[in-house]
Every structure is written in structure tokens, then in C-alpha cells.
Amino acid sequence: xxxxxxxxxxxxxxxxxxxxxxxxxxxxxxxxxxxxxxxxxxxxxxxxxxxxxxxxxxxxxxxxxxxxxxxxxxxxxxxxxxxxxxxxxxxxxxxxxxxxxxxxxxxxxxxxxxxxxxxxxxxxxxxxxxxxxxxxxxxxxxxxxxxxxxxxxxxxxxxxxxxxxxxxxxxxxxxxxxxxxxxxxxxxxxxxxxxxxxxxxxxxxxxxxxxxxxxxxxxxxxxxxxxxxxxxxxxxxxx
Numbered sequence: 001x002x003x004x005x006x007x008x009x010x011x012x013x014x015x016x017x018x019x020x021x022x023x024x025x026x027x028x029x030x031x032x033x034x035x036x037x038x039x040x041x042x043x044x045x046x047x048x049x050x051x052x053x054x055x056x057x058x059x060x061x062x063x064x065x066x067x068x069x070x071x072x073x074x075x076x077x078x079x080x081x082x083x084x085x086x087x088x089x090x091x092x093x094x095x096x097x098x099x100x101x102x103x104x105x106x107x108x109x110x111x112x113x114x115x116x117x118x119x120x121x122x123x124x125x126x127x128x129x130x131x132x133x134x135x136x137x138x139x140x141x142x143x144x145x146x147x148x149x150x151x152x153x154x155x156x157x158x159x160x161x162x163x164x165x166x167x168x169x170x171x172x173x174x175x176x177x178x179x180x181x182x183x184x185x186x187x188x189x190x191x192x193x194x195x196x197x198x199x200x201x202x203x204x205x206x207x208x209x210x211x212x213x214x215x216x217x218x219x220x221x222x223x224x225x226x227x228x229x230x231x232x233x234x235x236x237x238x239x
Contacts, residue, residue, distance in 0.1 A: 026185040028097075033100075034104075038108075041111070041116055042146070045117040046120075046142050049121065075174055095178060102174070104170060116156060128141060155219055155222055158215050158218055168190060177191060185208050
């Protein structure tokens with residue numbers, strides 16, 4: 001174990017091209033999927049906020065159900081969409097980075113929508129009435145609320161990215177774990193462990209663990225940054 005860990009640290013410090021290619025591909029796929037899911041999830045949250053009565057409750061239950069489904073099932077559904085007999089088979093995306101981005105985006109949209117909807121619902125109860133009095137329409141009101149609670153929106157982005165970067169089943173099904181093309185950190189860890197290449201698996205695991213640690217650190221520091229920024233702005237106004 002100690003020897004494998006030292007070899008893993010050596011791989012990271014040596015700048016091994018194969019290792020860093022996998023890391024870069026993982027970051028690219030997950031960050032792109034996170035941004036796409038955030039945009040689409042925010043639009044879906046806006047639409048959900050405009051629903052009233054029983055419709056909103058029904059859609060919220062369906063959305064929460066989608067959030068809780070196994071990630072590998074999302075990969076399977078994406079595979080069916082992109083297969084030759086599927087509705088998107090003509091794109092030829094199966095077993096490519098684009099397919100992995102699409103699968104992760106479909107996985108993260110409901111999570112982004114749920115978090116943004118919760119943010120908007122709580123903020124609208126507190127500040128929505130004053131915006132209505134000033135004549136702001138629904139969409140403008142929601143944009144203002146998001147800007148006001150931008151730290152919470154950033155929290156949503158970090159949460160979605162953390163979910164995406166740690167995913168295995170979804171990208172394995174649609175990407176195929178092809179060396180040099182669709183292999184990402186989580187699928188590489190699974191493969192290298194099976195092959196017995198523990199240094200490579202540990203090196204990728206260390207990077208993944210460090211990323212998750214940094215994400216959680218940022219989430220933990222967000223309230224402190226917000227309070228500090230508010231204090232700085234308040235001092236500037238008083239002066």
C-alpha cells in the first residue's frame with residue numbers, strides 16, 4: 001500500500017501524459033455538462049415557479065423522483081437515444097465525449113432545477129412582493145432573486161459539478177471507457193484496479209479526492225465570503 005501510494009505520487013509529479021489526459025478529459029466533460037445543466041435547469045425552475053396549484057406539486061414530485069433514479073439508468077436511456085435505432089442515432093455520438101456530456105447533462109438537469117427552484121421559492125416568499133410592487137414580471141423577478149442569492153447559485157454549480165465528476169455508470173455506458181478517447185477518472189480507476197495497476201488507480205483517486213475536498217471547502221467558505229463581502233460593502237456605504 002505504501003509503495004503503491006509513493007508510486008502514485010511519482011506519477012502525478014512526473015507529468016505522465018496518459019494520466020493528465022484522463023484528468024483533463026474528466027474536467028472538460030463534467031464542467032461542460034454542469035454549465036449546460038445549470039442553464040437548462042434554471043429555465044426549467046423558472047417554468048416550475050410559474051406553475052400554480054396541483055400542477056406544481058405533481059411536477060415537483062416527478063422532478064424529485066428523477067433526481068433519485070440510479071445514474072446508470074440515465075446512461076442506459078441516453079444509450080437508447082443515441083443508438084442506431086434511437087431518435088438521435090443519426091448524430092453518431094455514441095461512444096464519444098459528446099455522448100458523455102449529454103448523459104451527464106441529462107443526469108444533472110433535475111438536480112440543478114431542484115436546487116434553483118428551492119432557492120427561488122424561498123427567496124420569492126421573502127423579497128418577491130417588493131419586486132412585484134415595482135412592476136417586475138415573473139422572469140425579471142426570478143433573475144433579480146438569483147442575482148441577489150448568487151452565492152447559493154454558485155453552491156448549485158459546485159454541487160452539480162461534484163455529482164458529475166464522481167459519476168461512473170453513466171459515462172461508462174455511453175462512453176465505453178476507450179483509452180485515449182472516452183476514458184475519464186472514475187472509469188479509469190475502476191479499470192486500473194481490475195488490472196492490478198494500483199499506482200495509476202491511486203493517482204487518479206488522489207486527484208478525485210482532492211477535487212471533492214476543494215469543492216466542499218469552497219461550499220463551506222461561501223457563507224464566510226458572503227458575510228465578509230456584505231460587511232465590506234456596508235462599510236463603504238457608511239463612509
